[in-house]
Amino acid sequence: MKTVGALLWEPGTNSGWSVEEIEIDPPKRREVTVQLAASGICHSDDHLDTGDIPLPWAPILGGHEGAGVVTEVGPEVTDLQEGDHVVMSFLPSCGKCRMCVAGRSNMCELGAGVLAGFAPDGTHRIHARGKGVGPMSYLGTFAPYATVPVDAVVKIDPEIPLMPASLIGCGVPTGWGSSVYAAEIQLGDTVVIFGTGGVGMNAVQGAAHRGAKNIVTVDPVAFKREKAKEFGATHPVASFEEAAQLIERMTNGQGADRVIITVDVARGDIVEQANQLTRRGGVIVLTAAAPVMQRDVQFDLFSFAMSGKRLQGSLYGTTNSKNDIPLIADMYKNGQFKLDELITKTYRLEDINEAFADLREGRNIRGVIVYDH
Incomplete structure (x- = not known):
């Protein structure tokens, strides 16, 4: 699938994000493709640009907070189907490793590779200018579509609006x-x-x-x-x-x-x-x-x-994403959690560098990129 995404070609140099054409592969084993409604602008992505979090590789498709609708399901996916509304979790949870079994899924073993520059199987799902592109946290939500591991996706009530729900994948539970x-x-x-x-x-x-x-x-x-x-x-x-x-x-x-x-x-x-x-x-x-x-x-x-x-x-706030993302979503639905009030301003993907400038200057509580489909 050809679409556009915001890439960082020179991490650590304050060079900013380049919005350009990318190609996203269909889902492989235990993966899904999601059509994103929105993506949060989080300081962790800015750390990649400033060098506070150094990366030895490039390019990277940024973004690790997002919510949307599943459009395609890969082999061996049994708990999600096309049409499901989901939140992407910036740290995956396999449910099987020692930490997950002990109830500490925020430290799942899969999380060790979120900045490795590949999908969990060591290959790329994203391509630009003839090169493989690494996604932030296996996700890369600075694009209207993402092919991601099912372990990094959490199903939510379809009545929850997707734009505020996009914030529940990182900053809110943290x-x-x-x-x-x-x-x-x-x-x-x-x-x-x-x-x-x-x-x-x-x-x-x-x-x-x-x-x-x-x-x-x-x-x-x-x-x-x-x-x-x-x-x-x-x-x-x-x-x-x-x-x-x-x-x-x-x-x-x-x-x-x-x-x-x-x-x-x-x-x-x-x-x-x-x-x-x-x-x-x-x-x-x-x-x-x-x-x-x-x-x-x-x-x-x-x-x-x-x-x-x-x-x-x-x-990640010592949270359990599979439990706490739906919990926070339900609390929001019941009027017990403020999400809309967090959003100061929305942006188009093309305005992503303006969004990060506003973040650095303290103008926003949260900025959100909204995708029109």
């Missing part, structure tokens, strides 16, 4: 799960969330769902501080210094119960800032991606150990 599962927020907790973009705003929703008493958000962008109130933030502030003073007064010097880091790029100093805000026995959750080669972190190890705190890394 943020929400960081509060609900990774931080294990308890009723009445005081919570601090660093960063209220496409991930952090959903950490705010998760904290509200868990019954946190105080939800302090830290973001330098005034627009995001104001929006955070809509999602459940009780005290939006602009800086760590403001948060520290507020937490000191709010907890009588004890500190926050949970501190969650969901900034755009995690730098070495932010973990210690989180540590300073966290009470004895409290939990720090690091969800934000850091530059891959970063090794230096400022951290008071002595006080951390002596105060019995926990530093918890969180991949």
Whole structure:
């Protein structure tokens, strides 16, 4: 099938995305082809352009958040059929490996290859300029169609609108799960969330769902501080210094119960800032991606150990995609989860570089590419 897609030919150089003709193969064993309705614009794709996530190969078809309708089913696919509405999960879940069987499908063994530049079988499904193209996270949702592994596709209720559903494949569960599962927020907790973009705003929703008493958000962008109130933030502030003073007064010097880091790029100093805000026995959750080669972190190890705190890394919000994607979709349908409110602006695929510029400048909570078929 010939269509168009947004490709990155020189990763790590801030060269931007090239929208051009691509060819997508039909599905092979345990694969499906999906006609996409929309794709989210996520910071992880921008990390490929900036080099925060380095790639030793090119080109790459970007995009790892999408929702659409199955148009073709490959051999040995038994749980999906043409016409099914699906969300694409940026991390696959095979359901058979040690991590999946243990209930930790966010760390499925298949996930190790999401940036390998191939389909799971080591071949290409996408081609451009006579070359094989690697898809982001086996998906490549910066194109109107995608041929993807069935393990990276989750069926949802057809009554759920596909445009907001496109966000449920990465940023939404990553943020929400960081509060609900990774931080294990308890009723009445005081919570601090660093960063209220496409991930952090959903950490705010998760904290509200868990019954946190105080939800302090830290973001330098005034627009995001104001929006955070809509999602459940009780005290939006602009800086760590403001948060520290507020937490000191709010907890009588004890500190926050949970501190969650969901900034755009995690730098070495932010973990210690989180540590300073966290009470004895409290939990720090690091969800934000850091530059891959970063090794230096400022951290008071002595006080951390002596105060019995926990530093918890969180991949994909520690969620189970097969369970939590339909759960979030149903919560949205029932008016218990905000998805429409996350979408600040929609774009055509041809405007993808404008969309990423808006993301970097903090103009959007979420930008979404919409496909016309």
